[in-house]
Amino acid sequence: MATPVTAKPWHKRLSVWLVIAVLFYALLVGGVLPWWLEREVPDRLQQHLGWTATVDDIRINPINLSVGVTELTAVDASGEPVFALQHLDLNPALLALFSGTVAFDHIILDDPFVRVDLLDDAGNNFARDWQANNKVSAPVEGRPKQTAPPPELYFGKIALNGGELLLRDMSQPETTEFQISPLQVELTNLATYERDGTGEYILSAAINDQLIDWQGTLSLTPLLSRGRLSLTDIDYNIIRHFAGEYLPYELQDGVVSIETDYDMAMYDNLQLVTENGTLYLRELALAVPGESESAALELAEIKIEQIGFSLYERILTVGSANISNTIVNLNRNGDGVINLMKPFSGDDETDSDSTAASEPFQWTVGPVQLTESAVRWRDEQTARPVNLAAENINLSVTGLSDQLAEPIQYELGFNLASGGQVSVRGQATRQPFTLQASTRAEQVALPAFGPYLQQTAAVNIRKGLLSFDGSLDLDGQNDPLTGTYSGQGRIDELDATLKDNDEPLLAWQTLILEPVEYNLAPARLEIGTVTLQQPKLGVVRLADGSHNVEQILASGPGQSAASDTGSEEEPRFIFRVGEFVMESGEVAYSDRTLEPPFSTRLHALDGALTGLSTITPQQAKIGARGRIGDSGKVDVEGTIATLGTNETTNLHLVMTELALPALSPYFGRYLGYRVDSGKLALDLDYEITGSKLEAQNEVILERLQLGAPVQSEEATDAPVKLGLAMLRDGDGRIEINLPIEGNLSNPDFQLGQVMMNTFVNMVVKAAISPFSMLGSIGDMAGLSESELGNVEFNPGSNTMADGEEKKLEVIAQALAERPELLLNIRGAAVPELDGPGLKRDNLLQELGIDPSASISDRISRLEAAYQQRNNGSVQQLRKQAARNGGLSDNGWELALVDALTKDQSPSSNALQKLAYERANWLQRQLRETYDIPSEQLYVLDPVLDASAEAGTDNVKVPFQLDAR
Numbered sequence: 001m002a003t004p005v006t007a008k009p010w011h012k013r014l015s016v017w018l019v020i021a022v023l024f025y026a027l028l029v030g031g032v033l034p035w036w037l038e039r040e041v042p043d044r045l046q047q048h049l050g051w052t053a054t055v056d057d058i059r060i061n062p063i064n065l066s067v068g069v070t071e072l073t074a075v076d077a078s079g080e081p082v083f084a085l086q087h088l089d090l091n092p093a094l095l096a097l098f099s100g101t102v103a104f105d106h107i108i109l110d111d112p113f114v115r116v117d118l119l120d121d122a123g124n125n126f127a128r129d130w131q132a133n134n135k136v137s138a139p140v141e142g143r144p145k146q147t148a149p150p151p152e153l154y155f156g157k158i159a160l161n162g163g164e165l166l167l168r169d170m171s172q173p174e175t176t177e178f179q180i181s182p183l184q185v186e187l188t189n190l191a192t193y194e195r196d197g198t199g200e201y202i203l204s205a206a207i208n209d210q211l212i213d214w215q216g217t218l219s220l221t222p223l224l225s226r227g228r229l230s231l232t233d234i235d236y237n238i239i240r241h242f243a244g245e246y247l248p249y250e251l252q253d254g255v256v257s258i259e260t261d262y263d264m265a266m267y268d269n270l271q272l273v274t275e276n277g278t279l280y281l282r283e284l285a286l287a288v289p290g291e292s293e294s295a296a297l298e299l300a301e302i303k304i305e306q307i308g309f310s311l312y313e314r315i316l317t318v319g320s321a322n323i324s325n326t327i328v329n330l331n332r333n334g335d336g337v338i339n340l341m342k343p344f345s346g347d348d349e350t351d352s353d354s355t356a357a358s359e360p361f362q363w364t365v366g367p368v369q370l371t372e373s374a375v376r377w378r379d380e381q382t383a384r385p386v387n388l389a390a391e392n393i394n395l396s397v398t399g400l401s402d403q404l405a406e407p408i409q410y411e412l413g414f415n416l417a418s419g420g421q422v423s424v425r426g427q428a429t430r431q432p433f434t435l436q437a438s439t440r441a442e443q444v445a446l447p448a449f450g451p452y453l454q455q456t457a458a459v460n461i462r463k464g465l466l467s468f469d470g471s472l473d474l475d476g477q478n479d480p481l482t483g484t485y486s487g488q489g490r491i492d493e494l495d496a497t498l499k500d501n502d503e504p505l506l507a508w509q510t511l512i513l514e515p516v517e518y519n520l521a522p523a524r525l526e527i528g529t530v531t532l533q534q535p536k537l538g539v540v541r542l543a544d545g546s547h548n549v550e551q552i553l554a555s556g557p558g559q560s561a562a563s564d565t566g567s568e569e570e571p572r573f574i575f576r577v578g579e580f581v582m583e584s585g586e587v588a589y590s591d592r593t594l595e596p597p598f599s600t601r602l603h604a605l606d607g608a609l610t611g612l613s614t615i616t617p618q619q620a621k622i623g624a625r626g627r628i629g630d631s632g633k634v635d636v637e638g639t640i641a642t643l644g645t646n647e648t649t650n651l652h653l654v655m656t657e658l659a660l661p662a663l664s665p666y667f668g669r670y671l672g673y674r675v676d677s678g679k680l681a682l683d684l685d686y687e688i689t690g691s692k693l694e695a696q697n698e699v700i701l702e703r704l705q706l707g708a709p710v711q712s713e714e715a716t717d718a719p720v721k722l723g724l725a726m727l728r729d730g731d732g733r734i735e736i737n738l739p740i741e742g743n744l745s746n747p748d749f750q751l752g753q754v755m756m757n758t759f760v761n762m763v764v765k766a767a768i769s770p771f772s773m774l775g776s777i778g779d780m781a782g783l784s785e786s787e788l789g790n791v792e793f794n795p796g797s798n799t800m801a802d803g804e805e806k807k808l809e810v811i812a813q814a815l816a817e818r819p820e821l822l823l824n825i826r827g828a829a830v831p832e833l834d835g836p837g838l839k840r841d842n843l844l845q846e847l848g849i850d851p852s853a854s855i856s857d858r859i860s861r862l863e864a865a866y867q868q869r870n871n872g873s874v875q876q877l878r879k880q881a882a883r884n885g886g887l888s889d890n891g892w893e894l895a896l897v898d899a900l901t902k903d904q905s906p907s908s909n910a911l912q913k914l915a916y917e918r919a920n921w922l923q924r925q926l927r928e929t930y931d932i933p934s935e936q937l938y939v940l941d942p943v944l945d946a947s948a949e950a951g952t953d954n955v956k957v958p959f960q961l962d963a964r
Contacts, residue, residue, distance in 0.1 A: 034058040041072075049129040050077045066091040076129060086111035093156065101193070103154035112163040112183075120171045152193040160185040165205075169241065176241055180205045187218070194221045201227070210234050216262075223266035230259040236284070248343035252295055254284035260307060270311065277307030288339045296339055300325030306366070316363040326373035326393075334380050365400035375414075382451035389417035404431035420444030420465070426472075433476035439487070440469045446491070454499055457552050459506075463495035470516065480521045488514035498551055504588070505548065509534035524574035533583045541591040572614060575643060580609040585626065594665035602628050607636070614643045622651070632658035632680075646690035655682040660704055667706070670760045672715030676707035691745040697738040697755060704734060716764050721820075721963035723767030726774075730817035736762060770961040774814050783810060791922060792954035795830075796837010798917040801954045808922070811959065812930035819936070823926070824960035827919030827942035829911040833955050838906035838914065840897040855889050862896040869900065908944060915942030918957050 034057075042053040056071035069088035076082045087110040093103035117125035163183035169176045183205045190199035203214040216227010236254040244251060260277030264270070284299040306319020331339040373393040379386040393414040399407055406429065413423040422444065426437035446464035453459055470487015491511045498505050510533040517526040540548040585605035591598040607624025620640040628634050635654045641647035660678035667675050681700040686693065706721060727734040738758045742749040766773045771788040788810055792801040815821055844851050849861050863874045881887055881895035919939045926932040940960070 028062075034060050045074055048133050049074075049126075050133045051075060051082060051129065052079075053083075064091065065094060076125065080115070081113065082115045082125065084113040085109050093154070101152040101154050104156060104158075106157035106159070107155060108157070108159045108161065109163065110161045112160055113166070114163075115166040115168065118167070118169045118171050153191065154193075155187060155190045155199075158185070158187040158190065172241075178207055178238065180207050182206060190218060190220065192220050198224060207235075207238070210238070223264070225264045226262065228259070228261045230257075232257045232259075234258075249286040249296065249340075250289050250292055252285040252287050252292065254299075255282045256280070257282075272311040273309065275308045277305075277309070279304040279307060288342055290342075291339065294329060295327075296329050296331075298327040298329075299323065302326075314361045316361055318363075318365040320366040321368045323368075323370045324372055326370065328373075328375045329378075330375065331378045332381055336381050361402065363402045366398070368395070368397040368400065370395035379451070383454060384451045386448070386451045388448055390414040390422075391417050399427075405429055416444060416448070418445045418448035433474070433481075435472065435474040435483075437472040438470075439472060442467050443492075446494070458499040459496050459552060460499050460501075461494070461496050463493055465492045466490075467492070474520075483520045485516070485518040487516055488512075489516060490514075498548055501548075503540070503548075504536065504538040505552075506538070507536040508532055511535075522574065526574075526576045526578075528578045530577055530580045531583070532581070532585070534585070535582065536586045536588070538588045539590070541589075541593055543592050545593055572644070574614055576613040576615065578610065580612065582607050582624070591665070594669055596665055598663070598665040600629050600662055602626055602634060605634075609640070612640065612643065616642045616645060616647070618642055619647070628655060628658055629662050630659065632656065638686075641688075649686075649688040651684075651686040651688075653682065653684040653686070655680070655684075657681070660701065661707075664707070666756065668710030669712050669714050670716065670756060671706075671720045671763065672712055673709055673720060674707035676705040678702060678704035688744070691743050693740070693742050693744055693751070695738075695740045695751070697740060699734075699736040699738060699755075699759065701734040701736075703732050704728075716760060716767075718764040718767040719962070720763060720767060722770055722961060723763035723765070725818055725821045725963035726766040726770045726961065727763065728818050728820070771959075774810060783807060788959075790956040790958045792956050793918050794837070795833035795953065795955055796835070796840060796914070798914060798921050808925060808930070812926055812932055815926070815932045815936050816930070819933075820964045822936055822938060822962040822964060823932075824938045824940050824962055825919045825922050826940040826958055826960065827915035827917070828946045828955060828957050829915040829918075829942065829944050830946045830955045831906070831911065831944075833953070834911060834914055835906045836894055836898060838910050839901040839904055840894070842904075842906075843897055843901055855893060859889065859893055859896065862893065862900065866896055866900055911944045912942060915944060918942075918955075922957065 037058045037060075038055050041055055041058075045051040045053040051074040053072065053074035055069060055073075057069070059068040059070075060066070061068075067088070067090040069085070069090075071084075071086060072088065073084040074082050087108075089106065089108040089110075091105040091107075093105050115125070119125065119128060160183055163185070164179065164181035165183055167178040167180065169178075184202070185204075186202040188200045189197060190201075198217040198219040201215060201218050203212065205212040211230070211232040213230040213232070214227065216225060218225045218227075234256045236251045236256075239254075239256065240247075240251040257280040258278070259280075260274045262275075263273045279302075281299060281302045284297070284302070285295040286297040287294065288296050302321070302323045304318055304321045306317070308317040309315070329339075333339075337345060371394050373395075375390045375393065377386070377388040377390075379388075391414065394412070396409075396411045398409045407427040408429065409427050411423075411425040413421070415421050420441060420443050422439075422441045424437050424439050426435070428435045428437075444466040446461045446466055450459075450461045453461065466489070468487055468489035470485055470489075472483065472485050474481060474483035476482075490513065492509070494506065494508050494511070495504075496506045497503060510531070512529075512531040512533075513527050514531075515528045518524070538548070542548060583606055585603075585607075587602040587605070589598075589600055589602070603626060605624060605626030607622065607626075609620055609622045611618055612620040619642065622636060622638055622640060624634075624636045626634050633656050636651065638651035639649065640651075641649045656679075658680040660675045660680050663680065664674040667673055679702045681702070683698040683700075685696040687695070704724060706724070724734065727736070729735065736759060738755055740751070740754055740758070742751070742754065769785065772785045774785075774788055783806060788807060791804050791807050793799065793804075794801050811823065815823055841851065843849075843862075844858070847861060847865055849858055851858075866877065867874050877895065877899055878887070878892065881892065887895070916939075919942060923937045923939055926937055927934055946955075
């Protein structure tokens with residue numbers, strides 16, 4: 001029989017209590033705890049952070065303990081929003097707790113908002129608020145610091161949907177805000193402890209149009225991550241704000257995009273590998289600090305692709321780099337500092353220890369292409385700023401790597417804004433340094449480079465086009481650097497003046513150098529043929545006596561001694577020109593020391609110079625011809641010594657048919673007359689040994705006729721016309737030989753001035769001592785200059801003394817050969833000599849004695865008259881007359897005449913008549929006997945009281961030469 005079961009009271013039933021416990025748990029967790037949290041969370045935020053927070057609703061699922069929070073907001077003590085979220089869904093994994101792991105199936109935040117302020121003390125608003133509301137106890141001295149191991153955390157999924165991060169940087173004078181929205185983050189399978197498998201993450205954020213996309217796998221223990229990072233259109237303001245102080249230049253504009261795959265691991269050290277990377281920059285603008293008014297670099301686009309990097313292996317690879325539409329503005333100031341180098345000035349110190357400790361990177365860069373770019377160069381270090389611009393630059397470089405001995409291939413081409421195109425291509429190595437280049441330039445305008453030329457020469461290039469084509473080969477494997485250049489060059493349409501002077505100095509149509517060979521070490525320059533077409537040189541002698549060409553090169557200190565600095569062991573510079581050819585050359589010369597200025601030109605000049613060299617014993621040969629003025633001709637030939645030696649140079653110059661009126665300014669200054677007509681010819685032989693000059697200058701003036709007189713303080717007072725007339729030969733030519741010696745290194749030695757002074761001195765000498773110019777004729781007759789200046793007459797007579805006919809022949813010949821020469825005859829009487837003669841003639845007439853009778857007959861008649869008149873002894877008179885020596889018949893006759901006429905004296909009329917008779921007799925003799933035209937002979941007023949020269953027995957009638 002079954003035993004009846006007795007039911008327990010309800011309060012003793014387990015199921016009831018289980019139900020009650022469950023209901024209590026559900027009430028506590030699902031109702032009380034959320035209610036408590038809705039109040040506790042704001043209080044805790046207020047207590048620990050000083051924030052005022054509100055939460056709309058918190059719900060907890062008592063079964064799975066999932067938490068849902070709705071509309072949680074918090075503002076800081078200043079009343080600004082600091083945190084907010086629309087909804088939080090937190091779902092813990094309860095079963096994992098049994099393994100000691102805090103795990104969450106998912107944590108999802110909808111529309112979260114976080115404001116982060118970066119403060120000037122390098123902190124942030126979260127740390128500031130925590131430190132302000134929580135007291136941190138100081139560690140107890142001597143008590144070891146205990147650290148608990150971090151808890152094991154696992155997150156199945158963490159997601160931020162449509163969040164916003166407001167980043168405010170208050171560390172700088174002006175607050176800058178960055179609003180990152182929308183912000184999408186998703187992390188899955190993430191653990192803080194080591195476990196199998198890795199988590200995954202996705203991050204997507206935007207700052208206006210700037211995008212961040214980051215996704216891949218992630219493990220925290222160990223730290224492993226693999227994925228792809230993409231930053232798109234990052235504005236320059238963000239980069240400048242956070243990295244500006246670390247950049248050498250100031251970012252003014254630009255957009256950066258970066259994309260790469262990466263693989264990162266942290267074991268004993270960080271290991272990082274990236275690949276398939278791309279760097280893309282657009283509209284980049286960089287300025288030098290302190291010069292923000294203009295950009296130093298403007299870059300339209302640069303794209304670097306296939307970037308790979310391995311931190312562990314220390315390898316960097318770049319597939320290619322393409323740069324386009326770049327503008328570089330380079331400026332060198334007066335101190336020689338280039339603007340782009342300013343940030344690095346004074347930054348030469350390097351950490352040698354750290355450099356030595358680290359291994360060098362291995363790197364490789366694929367093709368680099370620069371297209372449609374420009375470089376603008378301004379140089380303020382020159383006296384006049386230089387402005388150059390290279391445009392349409394296209395550069396291609398391949399073979400860049402850390403292997404310094406591997407060749408780099410390059411090709412460069414650009415246009416110059418001032419005119420011209422340049423291209424260079426070849427290869428180079430960096431260590432050892434070698435360079436091979438094929439260079440070409442076409443029609444490069446030279447005026448833009450003028451300020452650089454003016455640093456060594458005071459020349460202003462107004463026009464000129466440079467072209468060259470050649471190859472350059474440099475090798476720096478050994479010291480000194482060696483290299484060669486081979487090619488050809490030309491300069492067309494050159495037009496140059498002196499600096500600050502618009503007058504023409506140098507110009508030519510074409511200068512061609514072909515071929516050109518230049519060697520660096522030993523220095524050698526060889527040019528096959530130099531062709532100069534239609535050159536024009538303007539030479540001006542300035543008012544101070546210097547020449548304009550002297551102003552071209554500015555002499556610097558120590559310049560003259562530069563040639564003495566080298567040792568004998570150093571090889572000499574080798575220079576050689578095979579042939580120099582000039583076509584249709586012209587030299588315009590102007591002398592402004594004269595008034596009016598003298599001007600002439602040497603034109604239609606053609607010539608050749610062959611074998612010019614610095615290698616002994618080679619001598620160059622020169623031959624040239626041209627025209628001077630409108631009618632003159634010039635021929636030059638000779639040899640030129642080896643350059644840089646003291647060997648002898650011989651030059652022979654012949655000039656003919658030069659119209660003398662062109663030289664009127666010189667004649668006017670030094671001779672006081674212009675030139676009316678005539679021609680000049682020169683035959684010059686110059687021998688130059690070192691700086692010593694020996695010259696033979698044969699000057700021929702044909703049919704020279706002076707014109708109007710000119711007032712000149714430097715003109716001679718001598719009778720110039722007479723001097724020129726005396727220099728002329730029978731054909732109307734003046735032939736002068738002017739030997740000159742001098743030292744060309746002496747600045748006071750001026751060849752032209754020496755020649756002019758020598759010529760003037762010869763004219764003056766001929767004018768002052770005209771009879772000296774009859775030397776050749778007089779020498780043939782055995783007559784001196786002093787003898788040709790007079791004719792001797794017998795005392796008291798108008799008959800010439802014996803042998804005087806030779807003088808008349810010489811004078812007659814000179815007058816016949818020089819029609820412009822005038823002879824002035826001044827009759828003369830000397831009372832001491834002519835008195836006795838006149839008294840003799842009167843006495844003979846009075847006594848009826850025929851003067852033509854024999855001297856013995858005349859003496860006998862005079863003795864008779866003396867004895868009759870004086871009752872004296874003739875013998876006594878003879879003894880007295882013979883006291884001083886022997887007595888000739890003539891002497892005795894004169895003694896008798898003197899004794900008979902001692903109380904008589906000749907009258908002035910008699911002396912004047914005698915003087916006239918002598919002059920007229922000479923004039924008549926030259927006219928009738930020697931056929932001298934009357935217009936060349938003039939009789940002057942006679943001299944009646946001329947004194948007798950000591951020891952002279954005859955009376956001298958002087959001649960004076962003059963010119964028409």
